[in-house]
Amino acid sequence: xxxxxxxxxxxxxxxxxxxxxxxxxxxxxxxxxxxxxxxxxxxxxxxxxxxxxxxxxxxxxxxxxxxxxxxxxxxxxxxxxxxxxxxxxxxxxxxxxxxxxxxxxxxxxxxxxxxxxxxxxxxxxxxxxxxxxxxxxxxxxxxxxxxxxxxxxxxxxxxxxxxxxxxxxxxxxxxxxxxxxxxxxxxxxxxxxxxxxxxxxxxxxxxxxxxxxxxxxxxxxxxxxxxxxxxxxxxxxxxxxxxxxxxxxxxxxxxxxxxxxxxxxxxxxxxxxxxx
Amino acid sequence: xxxxxxxxxxxxxxxxxxxxxxxxxxxxxxxxxxxxxxxxxxxxxxxxxxxxxxxxxxxxxxxxxxxxxxxxxxxxxxxxxxxxxxxxxxxxxxxxxxxxxxxxxxxxxxxxxxxxxxxxxxxxxxxxxxxxxxxxxxxxxxxxxxxxxxxxxxxxxxxxxxxxxxxxxxxxxxxxxxxxxxxxxxxxxxxxxxxxxxxxxxxxxxxxxxxxxxxxxxxxxxxxxxxxxxxxxxxxxxxxxxxxxxxxxxxxxxxxxxxxxxxxxxxxxxxxxxxxxxxxxxxxxxxxxxxxxxxxxxxxxxxxxx
Numbered sequence: 001x002x003x004x005x006x007x008x009x010x011x012x013x014x015x016x017x018x019x020x021x022x023x024x025x026x027x028x029x030x031x032x033x034x035x036x037x038x039x040x041x042x043x044x045x046x047x048x049x050x051x052x053x054x055x056x057x058x059x060x061x062x063x064x065x066x067x068x069x070x071x072x073x074x075x076x077x078x079x080x081x082x083x084x085x086x087x088x089x090x091x092x093x094x095x096x097x098x099x100x101x102x103x104x105x106x107x108x109x110x111x112x113x114x115x116x117x118x119x120x121x122x123x124x125x126x127x128x129x130x131x132x133x134x135x136x137x138x139x140x141x142x143x144x145x146x147x148x149x150x151x152x153x154x155x156x157x158x159x160x161x162x163x164x165x166x167x168x169x170x171x172x173x174x175x176x177x178x179x180x181x182x183x184x185x186x187x188x189x190x191x192x193x194x195x196x197x198x199x200x201x202x203x204x205x206x207x208x209x210x211x212x213x214x215x216x217x218x219x220x221x222x223x224x225x226x227x228x229x230x231x232x233x234x235x236x237x238x239x240x241x242x243x244x245x246x247x248x249x250x251x252x253x254x255x256x257x258x259x260x261x262x263x264x265x266x267x268x269x270x271x272x273x274x275x276x
Numbered sequence: 277x278x279x280x281x282x283x284x285x286x287x288x289x290x291x292x293x294x295x296x297x298x299x300x301x302x303x304x305x306x307x308x309x310x311x312x313x314x315x316x317x318x319x320x321x322x323x324x325x326x327x328x329x330x331x332x333x334x335x336x337x338x339x340x341x342x343x344x345x346x347x348x349x350x351x352x353x354x355x356x357x358x359x360x361x362x363x364x365x366x367x368x369x370x371x372x373x374x375x376x377x378x379x380x381x382x383x384x385x386x387x388x389x390x391x392x393x394x395x396x397x398x399x400x401x402x403x404x405x406x407x408x409x410x411x412x413x414x415x416x417x418x419x420x421x422x423x424x425x426x427x428x429x430x431x432x433x434x435x436x437x438x439x440x441x442x443x444x445x446x447x448x449x450x451x452x453x454x455x456x457x458x459x460x461x462x463x464x465x466x467x468x469x470x471x472x473x474x475x476x477x478x479x480x481x482x483x484x485x486x487x488x489x490x491x492x493x494x495x496x497x498x499x500x501x502x503x504x505x506x507x508x509x510x511x512x513x514x515x516x517x518x519x520x521x522x523x524x525x526x527x528x529x530x531x532x533x534x535x536x537x538x539x540x541x542x543x544x545x546x547x548x549x550x551x552x553x554x555x556x557x558x559x560x561x562x563x564x565x566x567x568x569x570x571x572x573x574x575x576x577x578x579x580x581x582x
Binding site: 007010011013014017018021022023024025027028040043086087090091093094098099100101103106109110113115116117118119120121122123124125126127128130144146147148149154178179183204205207208210211214215225226229230233234241244245248249251252255256259263266267270 | 295297299300301303304305306307309310311313314315317319321322325332378382387388393394395396398399401402405406407410411412413414415419421424425453460461509512513515519520523536540543544549552553555557559560563567
């Protein structure tokens with residue numbers, strides 16, 4: 001009896017926390033479907049009728065439709081994902097499978113760079129990339145990913161490759177395969193879960209990233225979703241909240257969908273390496 | 277299977293493999309380029325720039341320790357340090373306590389685990405976005421959702437964001453809201469604790485509270501430590517939330533002027549790149565010092581299972 005009561009109490013606490021956590025987000029979704037003058041008078045979640053005008057207004061509030069900024073974000077995200085998958089898996093293969101001079105040292109340096117704040121390198125990096133004429137292009141946001149600068153994913157993949165039986169490599173080697181073949185034919189196919197985790201985290205972090213996009217993408221034609229949203233908020237100065245919420249919901253939707261379908265990989269990823 | 281076993285045997289008998297430097301070099305080439313060109317090179321450059329006056333247009337002018345002397349009298353820097361320290365030292369412990377508490381509630385086959393875990397984890401993915409920061413700005417505004425909620429209990433609200441006394445606490449709340457990812461790490465850690473310890477404690481008649489303080493907590497200290505180090509490093513670098521909530525100013529009256537926001541204003545608002553580089557190195561030293569203290573202190577409270 002007391003056991004049942006304790007269980008009930010547990011669930012009540014959990015449900016209470018869940019409601020408190022999600023309420024603001026649900027309220028934003030509901031508010032985006034309300035006429036503007038109702039939003040701040042309605043703390044509840046019940047909708048009298050569906051108002052899609054906010055979505056139309058927000059979508060077309062700029063010289064470009066909001067979809068344009070989503071495509072920009074999509075380009076940056078896609079570039080970052082491809083870069084991370086290739087460069088990080090190559091580095092991880094070397095750290096996990098090859099013997100080389102100073103391996104422990106390089107590995108230690110790689111681990112330390114995970115914790116390095118971006119601020120320490122941003123100023124000279126900005127100078128460097130503006131020398132290249134890369135400001136107002138997506139290159140500063142994509143090229144570093146092809147150079148495995150997201151060391152967190154190198155670490156994640158090293159951990160994963162270490163779990164793949166070495167016998168498989170050895171068998172391939174006896175069949176005459178060199179390292180490129182072993183990497184491409186044996187290790188990569190077996191590390192698909194780690195690649196999926198990397199792709200999903202890269203998607204979410206790059207989609208949400210604001211700091212580096214704010215610095216490198218000044219021209220409104222190059223704006224990504226976070227920058228467009230921020231410009232929209234500043235411009236409206238708190239008048240058209242319905243449209244603001246509508247575009248906020250649109251901007252969160254891709255993250256939500258990726259979370260919904262990739263949850264398994266996300267949870268495994270942070271449980272084994274402790275992501276953000 | 278037997279073939280694999282044989283191969284293992286072969287491998288054991290083979291002489292110790294010689295370094296594969298050439299192959300390793302090619303596999304690590306992108307990473308090496310990134311390390312030197314995008315990370316270490318700029319780091320060294322920013323160290324040099326921190327001793328200069330530099331506005332991007334003219335070449336850097338060496339000024340010795342001038343930037344660091346300026347830090348001593350820079351009042352805005354001092355308030356941004358105070359804001360950032362308060363933010364880190366208040367939000368991280370609350371966030372981790374909540375993460376641990378809910379992880380413990382969710383442990384050991386509770387029904388609906390997957391559902392609860394998803395609900396609690398989702399905010400940590402959304403929390404860094406501009407959209408959520410915008411939402412926070414309205415929820416804690418004068419006629420925002422939070423005040424409407426308070427009104428239900430007859431409590432008079434206020435403009436939480438426009439009041440310098442409370443603006444920072446709305447950002448602390450936002451960081452606490454993202455407790456999901458440390459919670460998932462705690463959950464994974466809880467699974468590692470052998471059931472027999474709990475059984476032994478139960479046989480000895482230990483209460484649930486006693487079991488938590490004598491079994492769960494000590495065995496979980498490595499995970500607590502790991503989360504603590506990670507979240508502190510993370511919180512010191514917070515930027516987006518303060519930028520959006522304050523409209524880029526760090527206001528009202530610098531009450532949400534995070535360190536990274538101040539650095540951004542100096543560097544990319546005023547093109548005071550030399551001083552911004554010096555600030556960046558100060559941040560690095562602060563984070564390194566916190567991490568070192570954490571590692572040092574861990575000797576006294578973290579238990580590693582032998």
